[in-house]
Amino acid sequence: MFSSIKRIVLNNSRLSIYNISPTFTFRCLPTLVTTRKNSSIGLSTTHLDTQSNDFEVLQDSMEHDSSLPSFMVGYKNGFLPRQDPLVRLPDKFHVLDLLLQKMPIRLQSGEPGLLAKGELGEAVKDLPLYDVSNITDQRLLSALFRDYTFLASAYLLEPCDIMFREKKDFGLGRQLLPKNIAVPLNNIAKKLYAFPFMEYNLSYSLYNYQRVNPSLPITYPNLNLVRAFAGTPSEHGFILAHVAMVAHSGRLVQWTVKTLNSVEQQNRLNFNNALKNLNDTMFLINREMEAMWKRSNPDDYIKFRTFIMGSKNQPMFPNGVIYEGVSDAPLFYRGESGANDSMIPCMDNLLQLTAKMPNNPLTEVLKDFRKYRPTNHKEFLDYVQRRADKVNVRGYAIQDANSATLYLENMDQIRAFRNRHWNFTKEYVIKNTAHPFATGGTPIVTWLPNQLNTVLKQMTQVGQTIDYSQLTSENKIKFDEILNRASTQERILKREVEYLKDLFGESQNKV
Secondary structure: OOOOEEEEEOOOOEEEEOOOOOOOOOOOOOOOOOOOOOOOOOOOHHHEEEOOOOOOOOOOOOOOOOOOOOOOOOOOOOOOOOOOOOOOHHHHHHHHHHHHHHHOOOOOOOOEEEHHHOOOOHOOOOOOOOOOOOOOOOOHHHHHHHHHHHHHHHHHHHHHHHHHHHHHOOOOOOOOEOOOHHHHHHHHHHHHHHOOOHHHHHHHOOOOOEEOOOOOOOOOOHHEEOOOOOOHHHHHHHHHHHHHHHHHHHHHHHHHHHHHHHHHHHHHHHHHHHHHHHHHHHHHHHHHHHHHHOOOHHHHHHHHHHHOOOOOOOOOOOOOEOOOOOOEEOOOOOOOHHOOOOHHHHHHHHHHOHHOOOOHHHHHHHHHHHOOHHHHHHHHHHHHHHHHHOOOOHHHHHHOHHHHHHHHHHHHHHHHHHHHHHHHHHHHHHHOOOEOOOOOEEEEEOOHHHHHHHHHHHHHHHHHHHHHOOOOOHHHHHHHHHHHHHHHHHHHHHHHHHHHHHHHHHHOOOO
């Protein structure tokens, strides 16, 4: 698939050299992390946390440096890009920019756009084949990736959207992506070590916002959308609610690292403090997530959901998609999904839940989803998992009843997040369409419960290790509430899944 990857190790500092064939279209994973002594990406240690062993988290997000990847994990930016996304493209790409502005079903003026009239396919013929080979500015590359992936998805799925509006069936998408989209998209994707298809971080959500007032923090009221398919308030709310959630991820990263450090140092006081702050941070993230109900009408989601479908395990693309000028063989990619976000995987890895996932095809899909994220995110998550296993976070937590309750509280926050996601799926999707697959190609009924049920079972197991008599009065109340909630939800989830599996039939066995 691609030529050999070479790694050079110098003075404990890792420098990655990649020889990638011209037709390479899949993600390869370069080593972008730096080490304590030297930096392979040009960062001095003053910008890095040098207390985190083999992964240095950015202390300074380096907002004015466009030579570094847009997505690098930091204490300030968390899993958001280091710099606010580039909103408009340079004049050289005027035709692409204008095409995207005219594309949404409803334009800002309220008039119908190209997708409303089924005219995007014809309009794409006038798009120049832009040469992007010499672009190195990471902010521009990220913006181009966002914009080409929006255009690619709109082009491929335009016939499906039209048919769904008329017949509530998707039919077939376009099976060939023309070279004036495919070639520059593939070249940009190689530069970013990404798949040449829309994804959650690099395009649809986390690189698709603009601050109304750049001097104010990233909060939902201070956000505007850059690119859209539908151009509706509900689409605005759906996408930007995710940005508002991830705006809290800097603290999540901070307390994840402090949790790991405190276990390594065998410091119980610091460990408990870190777990408490993690729980508080996850509470804020879950609260932001709950606001989705009022920011995006569940009945509206189905009106723009078509455009974030993938070409893998979707009946609209039974034979994948040919990328003209890139590959003669069809390519298959998962659609955009919140499963690409890094916050819950970070918590899964820190609390050592990932290894507890069942050994089944649904868990294999989870692993596949986790490839669809920025390289530095993946390396951070791998680091968290390796180090959590090495110091044994779970083992250290259950040595002390009150620490174990704090650990259990954090598991409960993961449960709340996954349960809310499951509730969204039932209300936003299952009530409004009989299509059996989620946007990422996963079975709509069984995939999310696979992860949610794992958390519920692990909460019960941890609860059984806790010596109730050793708990403080406050923690006894928390313990009882959490375990009762988990037990009740486990019973409800089982009944829901059994009922919905009967409703959707054999499709739920396909991954």
